[in-house]
Amino acid sequence: MRFRHSDGTTVHLGYCSNVHQAEDLDGVLAQLADHAEPVRERLGVDRLGIGLWLARGVVARLTREPGELGRLKSELAARGLETVTLNAFPYAGFHRDVVKKDVYLPDWADEARLSHTLDCARVLAALLPDDAERGSVSTLPLAWRTPWPPDRSDTARRALDRLAAGLATIESDTGRRVRVGFEPEPGCVVETTAQAVRELRGLDPERLGVCLDACHLAVQFEEPGAALRRLAEAGLPVVKLQASCAIEAADPSDPAARAALHRLAEPRFLHQTRTAAIAGTGGEPRTSEERTAAEESGREDQRGEPEVRGVDDLPHALDGGLPTDTGPWRVHFHAPLHADPEPPLRTTAEQLGHVLTELLGAPAAACDHIEVETYTWSVLPEQPTDLPGGIAAELAWARDRLTGLGLKDDR
Template identity: 75%
Template sequence: MRFLHPDGTTVHLGYCSNVHQAEDLEGVIAQLAAYAEPVRERLDVGRLGIGLWLAHPVVSELTADQGALARLKAELRSRGLETVTLNAFPYAGFHREVVKKDVYLPDWTDEARLTYTLDCARILAELLPDDAERGSISTLPLAWRDPWPSASAEAARRALDRLSDGLAGIEDDTGRRIRVAFEPEPGCVVETTAQAVRALGGLDPDRLGVCLDACHLAVQFEHPAAALRRLADAGLPVVKLQASCAVEAEDPADPVARAALRRLAEPRFLHQTRAATSAEVLAADDLPDALDGALPADSGPWRVHFHAPLHAEPEPPLRTTADQLDQVLAGLFDGPSAVTDHIEVETYTWSVLPEPPTDLPGGIAAELAWARDRLTGLGLKEDPS
């Protein structure tokens, strides 16, 4: 789906395919038919954006076989789908029974992460629609925070310099600009926009920037307007927005709220949890830890890194941070110019909800309709083509 901002910028909206379990090319192509095309049909649009997650084995196959890449491109086109962004945060195994901190491996000290990301950039340069201005790739915020000695920080910085050079080479070869966006996430080396400014400042702003995940921003209790101003003042571009909502418990001491939170404490994904006091933000690395005493229940509201569907409320008395996402969207688009041009709805947690949906395409379509209504409410015009 495409929208036109009043300043003339084309804003791309799509959903992220990491919600689907597929780690070979056949599986990726099958998910386009089983999910993405039905989502487009539910929305009654001629073109739907899909932010592909291509696991390392898929990337290896597409890199080695130009015919496989041409096949993927043809499948996207024939189903009315377009790709301007890739999610290269998970490397592989994102739908194993237990993922947790493994999602941060390999990190940016490992040559494998650089190779994978540049391979993704080459693939995206081929998949981009002819009239797309540029492509984007989101990636992890360097690494999980511990251990992170100075030698690791130096190795990662060297890798980012090589990444920038590699992206410049791809642009020279293909004429397509691909930007890589580092995604601040609770518990990582870069958790907040302030840390992003410190860790990523001074990098090539034409090719490297930030992926702003609205769920992560809310979990860290960052104020959207202040966060966006901080990034702008530092000259750090918002390459991509991941439109997402966290789960909030206003009173985590309430037994009903704790029971509802307990039903979200599932074993596959990491659900970092934060509590806001008047003086600080307190942290637990996972929701089960918070419920077992790692966070005080009387310290203030809790926010949980559990990507909740944009359009629906969780089990009461829990709620989502959709109001925060509204503020993020306003900060990015309710001004004289668009701050970013790529939006990806990234609710990868449908399968681990207490009651998983029986109609996943319908749920994804409802999320995209929610986002469409917000964008048009901010004055953007939908491109009907």
């Protein structure tokens, strides 16, 4: 779906296909028929955006077989679908029985990550609608935080310079601009917007920036306005917004809340969990390194900022890894945008609304690609009986928020 901002910017809204399981091209094409087109029909629109997740094997095939790339583009058009963004964060095997930290491999110190990302950009350049201003590709925030010695950090930084150069070559060859956004995520080298500034400042802002995931932002207890100002002041554009919600337990000591959280503690995906003693102050949460140093030294946090404490997965939190008396817990579990979870849990949909307002409620649009990314439908305690209907309801929720901000439906 497309919307027109008051400044004339075309804002693209779609959903990410990493919710569907497919590791080959035939599987991807089947997704379009079995899920994406029915979602479009449920919404009653002529054109629906779909942010494709293409596993490494699919991308490799598309780059070496132009005819297959043409087949994918034709199939998208025939089903009323368009693609302006790719999700290149997962490399492969995203729907294995156990994914967990494997999703961060290969990282940006590995040549394979650079090659894959540039191949995704080439594929996207060929898939872009003729009238799309640019494309976007989202990727991981460099790496999981450990091990990350200085030599690997230096290697990754050089890879980012080569990435910018490669994107410039693609634009020269195709006439299409593709930007790459690094997606801060709890537990990674870049888990907050402050760390994004530290690690990514000085990169080519015409081609590299941030993919802002609203769930991750909420889990780290970042205030949207302060986070976005921080990025803007550092010259880091929001290349793409992943519209997503985290799970929140207002009182993690409540037996009913703990029982509901236990039902979310599934084995496939990592569900980083955080708590904050001071929430909503607009300050910058401490980094993992700062938190560790403070805990080891016994120092109190004197800066008046949210003191964010966390563990790497929900079972650890439930087993005593997080206190239950310092504030709410937020869990990296992408919850459907439109639906309430099992009581007394709730989602961070309200904060997602604030993110949308900060990005698109001003006189100038600060982002033009929005992707609903609820990849967790298959691990919900209650399995959906109508997945296309659920995805359509999420997109309708997002559509209503955009039009409520004054954007016009641009059919």
